[in-house]
Structures are given as structure tokens and as C-alpha cells.
Amino acid sequence: MNPWNFNRNLEDKIEIVFNDLVVEPGFCNLSCKYCLSNQMPTWLLEDQPNSITKKLIYSEETELKHQLDSMFKNYNNIFDASILRISGGEIFLVKGIIDFLKAHHENFDVVQIVTNGLLLNEENIKKLKEITNCHLHISLDGHTTGLNNNRVKSHYQQETILKNLENSVKAGFPIEIGAVLSNTNTRNFTEFLDYLLKYNNQIIVFPFPLRGEAKERFHPDRESILEFSKVIENYSKYQNILLPFSYIEEVYKILKEDKRQLRCHIPKTMLQFFNDGNISPCPNGWASSLGNLIKDDSSEIKSKIGRDKIYSLFLQSRPRLSFCKECFTSLDIINLYIEGKISEEELASIPLYSGPRTQARLKYIKNKTYESL
Ligand SMILES: C[S@@+](CC[C@H](N)C(=O)[O-])C[C@H]1O[C@@H](n2cnc3c(N)ncnc32)[C@H](O)[C@@H]1O
Numbered sequence: 032m033n034p035w036n037f038n039r040n041l042e043d044k045i046e047i048v049f050n051d052l053v054v055e056p057g058f059c060n061l062s063c064k065y066c067l068s069n070q071m072p073t074w075l076l077e078d079q080p081n082s083i084t085k086k087l088i089y090s091e092e093t094e095l096k097h098q099l100d101s102m103f104k105n106y107n108n109i110f111d112a113s114i115l116r117i118s119g120g121e122i123f124l125v126k127g128i129i130d131f132l133k134a135h136h137e138n139f140d141v142v143q144i145v146t147n148g149l150l151l152n153e154e155n156i157k158k159l160k161e162i163t164n165c166h167l168h169i170s171l172d173g174h175t176t177g178l179n180n181n182r183v184k185s186h187y188q189q190e191t192i193l194k195n196l197e198n199s200v201k202a203g204f205p206i207e208i209g210a211v212l213s214n215t216n217t218r219n220f221t222e223f224l225d226y227l228l229k230y231n232n233q234i235i236v237f238p239f240p241l242r243g244e245a246k247e248r249f250h251p252d253r254e255s256i257l258e259f260s261k262v263i264e265n266y267s268k269y270q271n272i273l274l275p276f277s278y279i280e281e282v283y284k285i286l287k288e289d290k291r292q293l294r295c296h297i298p299k300t301m302l303q304f305f306n307d308g309n310i311s312p313c314p315n316g317w318a319s320s321l322g323n324l325i326k327d328d329s330s331e332i333k334s335k336i337g338r339d340k341i342y343s344l345f346l347q348s349r350p351r352l353s354f355c356k357e358c359f360t361s362l363d364i365i366n367l368y369i370e371g372k373i374s375e376e377e378l379a380s381i382p383l384y385s386g387p388r389t390q391a392r393l394k395y396i397k398n399k400t401y402e403s404l
């Protein structure tokens with residue numbers, strides 16, 4: 032029996048919720064102290080670029096354009112996703128990437144760009160406004176250089192990000208703020224929320240714990256973790272900029288217990304694609320490649336989706352792999368929905384999940400999960 036049978040659409044394409052596209056993960060304009068990009072597996076490192084300038088431009092003649100276009104052509108023949116989530120490294124370092132998004136955005140309910148916000152300048156904001164379904168996920172751990180200390184190196188960087196956030200809100204994009212809970216911001220997280228209250232009903236804050244090797248150095252101490260309970264106690268004050276209560280409760284639980292108990296369904300909902308063609312079954316743990324969209328035959332790829340042995344390990348009723356045991360990200364909202372801890376209405380109230388195809392697909396996966404028990 033297959034660990035998971037993905038639904039197929041009328042054209043026999045594999046239906047997923049997220050196409051999680053990662054472009055050149057090695058290139059960034061920040062060097063956050065805890066960044067996971069340092070932990071790239073060997074199968075991803077093989078095709079690292081020789082020439083930075085050549086690789087970071089998406090335009091006629093560049094290798095990156097050939098790669099992304101051929102990868103996406105093959106992707107479109109095999110898969111059908113309702114959300115495109117794109118990130119880097121820092122994706123706005125890729126010149127011309129907005130043209131790529133313009134060419135493909137109509138195939139998705141939402142195109143979400145994950146960014147550190149540093150290059151979200153007026154010019155980029157203006158171009159992005161032409162992508163009608165564009166959402167932003169801006170990574171920011173706090174409004175001061177102190178709270179955001181694991182990410183920025185200067186007051187200038189901090190102020191640039193805050194100004195870009197302000198302009199993005201004014202431009203009307205649906206915005207998520209992704210905040211990694213570390214030694215700098217967990218204790219005083221409500222101070223950051225107080226600052227963000229000026230964006231009531233215009234942003235949603237997604238706090239999530241630190242993971243990976245960086246935990247040893249940057250994990251908050253016990254006292255700071257206990258202080259995070261202030262977010263729970265004052266939930267009603269912040270509810271218009273926060274996720275549903277059960278998400279915040281779950282974050283607090285995993286911070287305190289340092290071990291995830293929540294069942295994970297993420298690999299049933301998405302695949303992560305890299306510009307070099309590699310496909311990974313989970314965006315949060317680069318365990319293995321399921322093949323290469325540019326190099327491999329489509330039937331070979333199809334034979335592994337939902338069937339490769341890695342799915343049996345990922346889809347256990349309790350997290351088994353070591354990185355699963357410490358994993359909790361903004362995507363866990365999907366798990367809370369499938370596990371019945373947040374309602375359909377709560378899910379639909381989050382802009383990223385408000386699209387009709389996205390909701391239908393998540394509902395299908397939830398029903399099928401319980402059917403197969
Ligand atoms: C690797 S970054 C790439 C996108 C972009 N440069 C950014 O920072 O948003 C993707 C996400 O991973 C998060 N991240 C990086 N290192 C992390 C860690 N050790 N634990 C948890 N999340 C981490 C970032 O904060 C961001 O939300």
C-alpha cells in the first residue's frame with residue numbers, strides 16, 4: 032500500500048496545495064546567526080553555481096532562466112498546486128524574478144514571497160502590485176535591533192526593513208510576519224506585538240521556534256520561554272494580528288517541552304522544488320531528493336511521489352525522524368486544521384489559505400486522512 036495517494040486532477044496531474052519553490056538557497060544579503068541555509072544536504076550542493084552574476088539574473092540568455100523555465104515546464108506537466116511559495120536565499124537578489132512570477136501567477140490562488148524584507152523597496156513593491164494574487168511573508172524577529180539581533184547587523188538594516196514593511200502594508204499586500212523565537216525576542220515578544228498593533232487586521236504574525244544546529248547557541252532560556260506565556264494571557268489584545276489561539280498554544284507547548292507531539296501531514300500537501308530541478312518531500316527537513324525535474328523522466332518522478340519510503344517515515348502518527356521531533360513552522364497551521372484543532376472558518380480567515388482550490392484540497396486531505404484510519 033502507498034503511504035499516501037495524492038489526488039489526481041482531470042488531466043492526471045498530481046494535486047498539491049503548495050509548490051514551495053526555492054531558488055539559489057546559498058545566496059543572501061543577510062547572514063542571520065541561526066540560518067538553516069548553512070545546513071544544505073550534499074544532494075543540493077552538487078550543482079552550486081560557478082559565477083554568481085550569471086546565476087542571479089532571470090533574463091534571456093541566463094542559465095538561471097533556462098533552468099527555471101525548463102523546470103517549470105516539466106512541473107506543469109506533472110503537478111497542479113494551488114499556492115506558489117517562493118524563497119531563496121534572499122529571493123529579491125535574483126534580478127528579474129518578478130518577471131518569472133508575472134508569467135506564472137495566474138495558475139495559483141496565491142503567490143507568496145518569503146523575504147527578509149531588505150530589498151522590498153518602492154520599485155519592487157510597484158512591480159509586485161501587478162501580480163494581483165501576490166502575498167508577502169516577511170521574516171522579522173522584532174522591531175528593535177535588540178529583538179532582531181540574530182538577523183540584522185545595523186540600525187540601518189533594521190530601519191530599512193521596518194520602512195519596507197510599512198510601505199508594503201500601505202500598498203495593501205496580505206502580509207505574514209515570520210518571527211523565529213530565539214534568545215533575543217522570546218522573553219519580550221509582547222513588545223514586538225505592541226509595535227505591530229498599528230497594523231491591526233493588516234498583518235498576521237507567525238511566531239515559531241528555532242530549529243536545527245543553531246538551537247544549541249540561540250535557543251531561549253527557560254525563564255524567557257515562561258515569559259512567552261504573556262502572549263497567551265493577553266491573546267485578546269493581540270488577536271487581530273495573531274494566528275488562531277490553538278496555534279499560539281502549540282508554539283508555547285513545543286517551546287516548553289522542546290519536543291513535538293503533534294502529528295504531521297505536511298508531506299501530503301506539498302513538495303519543495305529547487306531551481307536545479309531537485310524535488311524534496313518536505314520543505315522543513317531536506318531528507319532526500321525524490322528526483323530531478325530537469326534530468327529525470329516524468330514517469331520515474333511520478334512513481335516516487337507519495338510512494339518513496341521516506342513518506343512512511345514522515346507520516347507516522349508520532350514524529351519519528353529527529354528533525355521532525357523539533358520541527359514547528361508557520362505551515363503547522365495545516366496540521367492543526369487536519370487534526371481538528373482549528374476550524375475551517377479559522378483556516379479560511381488566514382489570507383494564504385483563503386483561496387477556493389486551497390480550501391477544497393485541504394478539506395479533501397483531511398477527510399481522506401480520517402477515512403484511512
Ligand atoms: C532560510 S529563510 C529564506 C528566506 C528569506 N531569506 C528569509 O529570511 O525570510 C526561510 C525561513 O527560514 C527561517 N529560518 C532560518 N533559520 C531558521 C532556524 N534555525 N530555525 C527556524 N527558522 C529558521 C527564516 O526566518 C525564514 O522564515
Ligand code: SF4
Nearest residue numbers: 059061062063066147
Ligand atoms: S535572511 Fe533568510 S536566508 Fe538570509 S541569512 Fe537570514 S534566514 Fe538565512
